[in-house]
Amino acid sequence: MTELYQKLEKIVSEKYISDDLIVRHAYSRNVDPVLQGIPDIIIRPKDAKEISEILKIANEENVPVIPRGGGDCEFGGSKPIGNGGIVLDMKRMNNIVNLDEDNLIITVEAGISWAKLNEFLCHFDLYTGCMGPGSGMTASIGGGISHHSVGGGGCAKYGACTNQLISLEVVLPTGEIIETGSQANKYSKFPFNRFGNGPDLAGLFCGDNGIFGIKTKVSLQVFPRPPFADYKTFMITRKTVEVSSQIFKEIRKKGIDVYDAFYIPDIIVSTGTELGMFPLWENIKRKRGVFFYTIEANSEKELKSMVNQLDQIILQHKVQELGPEISEGNYAKWHYTEQGHWQTYHNLWGLLPAFEPMTAECFITIDLYPQILKDIDNWNRENSANLQKITEIAGFPPVSGTGPILLIDGNNVELTCGFNSFNSYRDGKNYEIIHEINIRLWKSLLERVTKWGVQWYMMGEVVSRLMVDIGAYNPEFYELMKNIKKTLDPKMILSRGKFNFWNDK
Ligand SMILES: Cc1cc2nc3c(=O)[nH]c(=O)nc-3n(C[C@H](O)[C@H](O)[C@H](O)COP(=O)(O)OP(=O)(O)OC[C@H]3O[C@@H](n4cnc5c(N)ncnc54)[C@H](O)[C@@H]3O)c2cc1C
Incomplete structure (x- = not known):
């Protein structure tokens, strides 16, 4: 046991620290399957004070520290780069600190998951608006704020989760503890506003990918859940990418306040149904791209008027409206009423055994994504020789393309595109060549997409x-x-x- 380990153990007690090989390996990866870095120590602090002490020791010893929430980063963000260092697991800090029902503000510890927080709020008929990322059953609020996460429901109406941020408690890398926004005034009794008392220092830590400080407490605005909602699902019958982009644009131009609007491309609909992921579409003969929306309102009249406007936009295109029940294909209903927003992506990630999804998730304007997707097809053709090498070993061709595309803040979408390949372990053998090609092609695709001027939010290693x-x-x-x-x-x-x-x- 090292001297460093002993010093850290004194802070958190022996129960909350480990240098066991299995534990170190368990924390050596994120969701992405190809990047690995094995930490020396894993530590699970209980509060900001303990984190401050840990960081002071790390500075004395010059040892890197990597904060980790749910570990759901797709780009290697919450594990070391190379081996060594301390992974600081935030999931023990998962308590609700305070619900201010009068001012509609919730304060939580940063390691709590989106699902646990929203489960608590639903007892008060409240929700977080944007429900965080699609990984919200495990992903933490601290990870979401560090990434500007968006996608787990409500993102067309509320935008990224950082839009809801009121105030942060942060432990700086050298151990000082600060609070932002209204809490900069030492006479303020509770967080109530993000901006003022000087510059927006909370903004410095939003989307910082964990490099500027460790978020320990987060205060978010919460919203009453409107009593009325409707949800409709359509199969687009031709040119599905272009038509989806036109529908998104028209929704924004008409200023209709949709809660969610999603496009699920043809290949995901057909392959996903074949593999049992979408039983609700099994009986649909020609499986094409799906468009769905959810809308909320405070009265039946308001709801009806918005649904009419949306239908006018969508039905002028060649689409087939699916029935109102989930069993009739209404994915939107499942997505809204059964927390499908936190389940869809988990299913996609596990679509095939030994699948290695290497994604390129980014924000871009509605008008550009059809062109980017065409360019990914070109990229695929240009790299066919390398892809063929993987096919020969794996028996299946890797697939590039897009996952669901969703409307977010402003005239932007979250574009989930990328490249799905296979694990290098096959039939008891490790094919190093697969790993090498996977990494090289992933970087090449990310570079190609970057050059379209996209905005990355989850960046990781x-x-x-x-x-x-x-x-x-x-x-x-x-x-x-x-x-x-x-x-x-x-x-x-x-x-x-x-x-x-x-x-x-
Ligand atoms: C199935 C699936 C679906 C997903 N869907 C979406 C989606 O719809 N939208 C989306 O945006 N992303 C999505 N993601 C990616 C990812 O899950 C989210 O970005 C999520 O917000 C990460 O949260 P986490 O707690 O897992 O963070 P982690 O992966 O643990 O950490 C993320 C980053 O934040 C840092 N960090 C974590 N906690 C703290 C803290 N308290 N203080 C400072 N830094 C911290 C880490 O060092 C790391 O850089 C998905 C991932 C999966 C696997």
Whole structure:
């Protein structure tokens, strides 16, 4: 047992620290299957004070610390880059701190999951608006704020979860504990507003991918769930990508406040149904791309009027409206009433055994995604020789393309595209060539998509470094970010190596 381990053990007690090989390996990966980094120590603190002490020791010993929530990052964000360091698991900090029902603000510890938080809120007829990411059954609020997550329901109406942020308690990399927004005034008794008392310091930590500080408490706005809702699902019969983009655009132009609007592409609908993921579409003969929406209202009259406007937009295209019940194909109803928003993506990730999805999830404007998807088809053709090598070993061809596309803040969508390949372990053998091709092609696809000017939000190891390596950052922006990092974290303790911020002194 190292001296470092003994010092840390004194802070959290022996129950909440481990350097066991199995535990270290369990924390060596995120959801992405190809990036690995084995930490030396895993620690599970109970509060900001313990985290502050841990960070002070890490600074003394010059050891990197990687915060981890649910570990659902798809780009290697919550595990070390290379081996070594301390993974700081936030999931023990999962308590509701306070519900301010008068002011509609909830304060929670950052390790709580979106599902646990919303389960608590539903007893008060409240919800978080944006329900966090599609991984919300396991993903934490702290991870969501660190990524600007969006997608787990309500994202067309409420946008990314950071839009709901009121205030943060953050432990800075050198151990100081700060509070943002209204809490900058020491006389303020409770968090109530994000902006004011100086610049928006909470914004510094939103989407920082865990490099500027450890979020320990989060105060979010909450909303009364409207009493009326409707949900409709359509099969688009031709040119489904282009038609979905037109429908999204028209919804925004008419200013209709949809709660969710999704497009599920042809290949996902047909393959997913074949593999048993969408039993509700089994009886539909020609399976094409699906478009669905959910809308909420405070009265029946308001609901009817909005549904009429939406139907006018959608039915002018060649679409087939599916029946109102889930059993008749109404995916939108399942998505809204049965928390399908937290289940869809989990199913997709496990669609085939030994599947290795290497995604490129990003934000982009509605008008650009059809062109990006065409370019991914081109990329696929250009890389056919490499893809063929994997096919020969795996027996199946890797597939590139898109997952569901969803309307988010403004005129933007969240585009889930990428490349699905296979694991390098087959029939008891490790085919290193598959791993090597997977990583090379993943980076090549990410570079291609970056050059469309997309906005990455969840960046982890691979995207944060790729942006620097291919020179995609505006140099002034990158320099400012680096200077802020150096000021807050002179030894680059927190998430060392992300954005190529190394301790190279
Ligand atoms: C099935 C599936 C569906 C998904 N769907 C979506 C989706 O719809 N939308 C979407 O945006 N993403 C989605 N994701 C990606 C990911 O789950 C989310 O971005 C999620 O918000 C990550 O939360 P987490 O708690 O798992 O974070 P982690 O992966 O543990 O961490 C994410 C990043 O935040 C840092 N971090 C974590 N907690 C803290 C903290 N308290 N303080 C400081 N830094 C911290 C980590 O170091 C890391 O850089 C999905 C993933 C999966 C597997």
